[in-house]
Amino acid sequence: MTMVVETARLTQKDFASSDDVRWCPGCGDYGILSSVLKVLPELEIPKENFVWVSGIGCSSRFPYYVDTYGFHSIHGRAPAVALGVKAANPKLSVWLVTGDGDGLSIGGNHLMHCFRRNLDVKVLLFNNRIYGLTKGQYSPTSELGKQTHSSPFGSADRPVDPIRFALGCGATFVARSYDTAGAHLVDVLRRAARHRGTAFVEILQNCHVFNDAAFEQITNKASASANQLRLENGKPLVYGEAKDKGLALDPATLSLAKVENVGSNGSSKSLMVHDESSPILAQFLASLSFPEYPVPLGVLYANSLPTYEDQLHHLDIQAKETARGGLQALLKSGQVWQVPAA
Amino acid sequence: MQNESEVPSNKPEIVVNGAVIRFAGDSGDGVQLTGQRFTSAVALAGNDVATLPDFPSEIRAPAGTLYGVSGYQLQFASKDVFTPGDSLDVLVALNAAALQTNLSDLKPGGLLVVDSGALGAAQLKKAGYATNPLEDGSLSGYQVAAIDISTLTRKAVTPVGLSTKEAGRCKNFWTLGLIFSIYDRSLDTTLSFIAEQFKKKPQFAEGNSIALKAGYAFGTASELFHQRYRIAAAPRNPGLYRNIDGNTALSYGLIAGSVCAGRHLVLGAYPITPASAILQELSKHRHLGVTAIQAEDEIAAACLALGAAYAGAVGICCTSGPGMALKTEAIGLAVATELPMVIVDVQRAGPSTGLPTKPEQSDLYLAVHGRNGEAPVCVLAPATPAECFTVAYDAVRIAIRHMTPVIILSDAYLAHGAEPWLVPDVDQLPKFEQTALPPTELFTPMLRNDVTLARPWASPGTPGYEHRIGGLEKDYDTGQISVDPLNHERMVRTRAEKVARIADDMPECRIEVGASQGKLLVIGWGSTYGSIREAVAQLHAKGVSVGHLHLRGLCPFPRGLEAVMSAFGKILVAELNSGQLAQLLRAKFCLDIKSFTKIQGKPIRTDELMDRILKESEDYS
Numbered sequence: 001m002t003m004v005v006e007t008a009r010l011t012q013k014d015f016a017s018s019d020d021v022r023w024c025p026g027c028g029d030y031g032i033l034s035s036v037l038k039v040l041p042e043l044e045i046p047k048e049n050f051v052w053v054s055g056i057g058c059s060s061r062f063p064y065y066v067d068t069y070g071f072h073s074i075h076g077r078a079p080a081v082a083l084g085v086k087a088a089n090p091k092l093s094v095w096l097v098t099g100d101g102d103g104l105s106i107g108g109n110h111l112m113h114c115f116r117r118n119l120d121v122k123v124l125l126f127n128n129r130i131y132g133l134t135k136g137q138y139s140p141t142s143e144l145g146k147q148t149h150s151s152p153f154g155s156a157d158r159p160v161d162p163i164r165f166a167l168g169c170g171a172t173f174v175a176r177s178y179d180t181a182g183a184h185l186v187d188v189l190r191r192a193a194r195h196r197g198t199a200f201v202e203i204l205q206n207c208h209v210f211n212d213a214a215f216e217q218i219t220n221k222a223s224a225s226a227n228q229l230r231l232e233n234g235k236p237l238v239y240g241e242a243k244d245k246g247l248a249l250d251p252a253t254l255s256l257a258k259v260e261n262v263g264s265n266g267s268s269k270s271l272m273v274h275d276e277s278s279p280i281l282a283q284f285l286a287s288l289s290f291p292e293y294p295v296p297l298g299v300l301y302a303n304s305l306p307t308y309e310d311q312l313h314h315l316d317i318q319a320k321e322t323a324r325g326g327l328q329a330l331l332k333s334g335q336v337w338q339v340p341a342a
Numbered sequence: 343m344q345n346e347s348e349v350p351s352n353k354p355e356i357v358v359n360g361a362v363i364r365f366a367g368d369s370g371d372g373v374q375l376t377g378q379r380f381t382s383a384v385a386l387a388g389n390d391v392a393t394l395p396d397f398p399s400e401i402r403a404p405a406g407t408l409y410g411v412s413g414y415q416l417q418f419a420s421k422d423v424f425t426p427g428d429s430l431d432v433l434v435a436l437n438a439a440a441l442q443t444n445l446s447d448l449k450p451g452g453l454l455v456v457d458s459g460a461l462g463a464a465q466l467k468k469a470g471y472a473t474n475p476l477e478d479g480s481l482s483g484y485q486v487a488a489i490d491i492s493t494l495t496r497k498a499v500t501p502v503g504l505s506t507k508e509a510g511r512c513k514n515f516w517t518l519g520l521i522f523s524i525y526d527r528s529l530d531t532t533l534s535f536i537a538e539q540f541k542k543k544p545q546f547a548e549g550n551s552i553a554l555k556a557g558y559a560f561g562t563a564s565e566l567f568h569q570r571y572r573i574a575a576a577p578r579n580p581g582l583y584r585n586i587d588g589n590t591a592l593s594y595g596l597i598a599g600s601v602c603a604g605r606h607l608v609l610g611a612y613p614i615t616p617a618s619a620i621l622q623e624l625s626k627h628r629h630l631g632v633t634a635i636q637a638e639d640e641i642a643a644a645c646l647a648l649g650a651a652y653a654g655a656v657g658i659c660c661t662s663g664p665g666m667a668l669k670t671e672a673i674g675l676a677v678a679t680e681l682p683m684v685i686v687d688v689q690r691a692g693p694s695t696g697l698p699t700k701p702e703q704s705d706l707y708l709a710v711h712g713r714n715g716e717a718p719v720c721v722l723a724p725a726t727p728a729e730c731f732t733v734a735y736d737a738v739r740i741a742i743r744h745m746t747p748v749i750i751l752s753d754a755y756l757a758h759g760a761e762p763w764l765v766p767d768v769d770q771l772p773k774f775e776q777t778a779l780p781p782t783e784l785f786t787p788m789l790r791n792d793v794t795l796a797r798p799w800a801s802p803g804t805p806g807y808e809h810r811i812g813g814l815e816k817d818y819d820t821g822q823i824s825v826d827p828l829n830h831e832r833m834v835r836t837r838a839e840k841v842a843r844i845a846d847d848m849p850e851c852r853i854e855v856g857a858s859q860g861k862l863l864v865i866g867w868g869s870t871y872g873s874i875r876e877a878v879a880q881l882h883a884k885g886v887s888v889g890h891l892h893l894r895g896l897c898p899f900p901r902g903l904e905a906v907m908s909a910f911g912k913i914l915v916a917e918l919n920s921g922q923l924a925q926l927l928r929a930k931f932c933l934d935i936k937s938f939t940k941i942q943g944k945p946i947r948t949d950e951l952m953d954r955i956l957k958e959s960e961d962y963s
Binding site: 047069079315320324342 | 641
């Protein structure tokens with residue numbers, strides 16, 4: 001039974017484990033860890049009710065560094081492990097950490113089913129477009145033609161887009177941020193934490209050892225504003241240093257088209273206004289290809305649907321209505337006969 | 343109570359000890375249902391009974407084909423029976439293909455009931471007959487009752503208003519009625535079954551009832567059958583009984599285990615023959631704390647069971663060989679994280695897809711050794727359908743007490759075979775010992791119990807026990823990740839010792855039947871129990887120095903095994919594979935062990951094993 005204990009307000013320190021953090025110095029994972037540790041105390045969830053579940057890869061070492069319950073499982077299977085955890089105890093706050101290889105290659109199937117079930121878990125996918133822990137092979141998000149240790153002449157595989165994958169599988173919350181985004185990442189994580197259902201966050205993460213500067217144009221300060229489309233619900237889609245560029249719906253091509261010189265903060269009426277609840281708009285945003293278009297950051301899609309746990313609860317009610325007694329009744333169900341004592 | 347159709351017969355009644363009957367027909371003929379109803383009726387009348395359903399993996403193979411034949415064999419008697427029988431007293435063949443594929447199992451002089459209405463030229467040709475066996479003298483060694491069952495059934499049920507095709511589907515109940523009349527059985531329980539089963543389709547209920555009664559009346563009146571047979575009730579311990587098949591008993595045992603542990607049961611499963619019935623059964627009992635999840639694949643099924651175990655539930659998965667292969671990595675993680683989990687492997691003939699509906703015991707190596715690294719687990723095997731209950735219950739108990747995955751090796755024969763079962767009293771089930779958590783200040787994830795070496799089961803939601811665990815090697819003392827070489831060796835040896843100590847928690851091995859010392863010891867495991875017991879009992883009664891030992895624990899082996907083996911001059915292991923247990927025993931005990939093997943997707947016959955036992959005994963003397 002879960003004991004609810006009134007405790008003093010938790011702080012970041014309470015969530016930092018005593019384990020040595022073993023990522024390479026300078027790894028983008030540090031920034032993500034730090035943002036997560038900022039968010040956790042705010043959620044007012046007792047420490048013992050958090051479970052961090054991961055698969056295999058650099059990102060999947062994450063649970064060791066958070067002082068809650070944690071399960072470092074096997075390659076790609078974290079969503080399946082998390083399903084079991086939630087089936088056993090739906091009250092837990094379960095967070096998954098995965099990577100582009102773990103989540104979209106070996107574990108793609110489980111992630112798909114996690115999304116369609118709308119299991120109430122938070123999925124943080126660290127996308128560095130490379131296999132790091134196995135030392136530099138191409139991943140399912142590596143660009144076509146990418147030269148790596150396992151593709152010396154360039155990869156023949158077209159990349160998968162994590163956001164479009166999540167939307168396609170029916171995820172109810174889809175967002176994107178990046179390792180060094182600071183307040184933006186914290187905001188996105190906070191939103192994810194409060195979403196009921198599977199909350200998917202793609203976090204662009206730099207692996208400076210095997211795929212350095214993969215997102216440089218998006219994340220470096222000089223080009224960030226030109227290349228980032230920061231989404232705000234109910235606000236026009238604008239970007240650029242002066243917020244003077246925007247996106248408008250082009251009915252002729254059924255796509256988002258760039259609009260230049262839109263005036264300060266996109267005051268032009270023709271601009272598309274972000275609506276997180278629109279699955280169609282989410283698809284449009286997810287389809288913007290960089291570098292022709294800026295990269296959408298923030299919450300692309302959020303919708304409230306019954307969670308897997310809600311469905312289980314519904315089954316419980318049904319089961320209680322039709323229950324036919326306890327264990328003993330079950331064992332003697334069917335056609336029985338009594339053999340009398342001689 | 344006599345049904346109105348059960349008119350008194352003036353045929354002489356002959357008392358016999360038992361009979362072996364096989365119903366055979368097209369896979370769409372309702373043969374399995376016929377066999378199940380006959381089994382239920384004789385069990386309710388107090389006979390002991392053992393069954394052997396045998397069906398193709400095609401759902402409805404093209405009509406009349408040899409590979410589409412479905413069979414259901416049973417032995418019932420006025421004494422204990424342990425096998426469905428070797429050769430048949432009665433064969434019921436509902437089409438030409440069934441006759442072709444089953445006739446060789448009928449005893450000389452045995453009763454052959456054949457549907458002559460299903461022996462048309464085309465059907466005979468499809469079954470490989472050049473001439474009609476009813477006319478060419480090839481059946482002269484049997485007592486043949488050729489009856490146009492198809493036509494008689496249609497005529498009987500026409501008034502109900504069923505179509506010709508629908509009427510034809512009542513012929514299994516007509517046949518059942520006929521056999522009931524020969525063995526002097528009441529129709530009552532079958533009629534109430536039909537009423538219940540077809541209550542939403544009253545026309546079918548009526549049609550099947552009429553067919554059942556018509557078959558019975560035909561058998562009573564027909565001159566084809568000169569006598570009736572009487573098989574008295576078998577002596578039994580008093581109590582409440584029901585029929586149960588292995589998959590149901592196994593499901594009930596798992597539920598009983600979790601209820602008695604006071605924990606939720608979370609099942610992860612992916613449909614696979616012949617284990618799907620466990621998933622379906624467990625899905626019905628949510629009110630008993632059972633959450634059954636049909637996972638996206640076999641790997642997810644194992645992983646979710648393990649995740650549930652981590653979170654404090656009894657984590658279960660059920661599968662068969664191909665699924666077992668896919669689960670190996672997850673079971674290895676269960677070994678590394680030392681979490682309680684039960685994996686049921688309802689074995690079928692392999693490799694790969696193999697013979698999906700046929701039994702084999704060929705996953706023993708896979709269960710005992712089939713993981714990367716040094717990854718010992720507990721492996722148990724039930725011997726009979728009813729024993730699936732106790733073994734499943736025990737698997738849950740051992741998994742929790744010893745904090746280890748436990749594999750149950752059932753097989754297709756146990757899964758579908760049924761027998762009468764003395765319904766246990768829930769209050770009398772063995773109680774569970776669940777170790778309390780240590781005080782938080784002493785807690786580490788690897789703090790072991792002195793007796794069992796089990797680690798504490800601290801689940802998320804429990805304040806003060808927050809910890810991280812996973813597949814990386816852990817420090818013996820702190821439980822934190824460790825790459826220290828000596829620590830790794832210590833952990834490997836400790837995990838092995840933990841599993842070895844489970845033997846202290848299992849009954850010592852004992853002789854089932856026959857000599858407890860002497861010339862030959864026959865060792866078996868799993869579903870071969872009945873055949874081995876029967877063979878040994880018969881020969882021992884004739885003065886052969888032979889005993890039967892049956893292993894329920896395959897890893898670890900039970901205490902006392904070496905002593906029992908050393909009391910015999912020679913050891914023969916009988917199993918449905920190429921000699922896997924024999925090999926494990928040789929490796930463990932360095933003994934010269936003989937092997938009796940069969941890999942045909944069929945159980946061992948008592949007579950073939952008796953021949954081998956005699957040969958081994960003679961060679962010895």
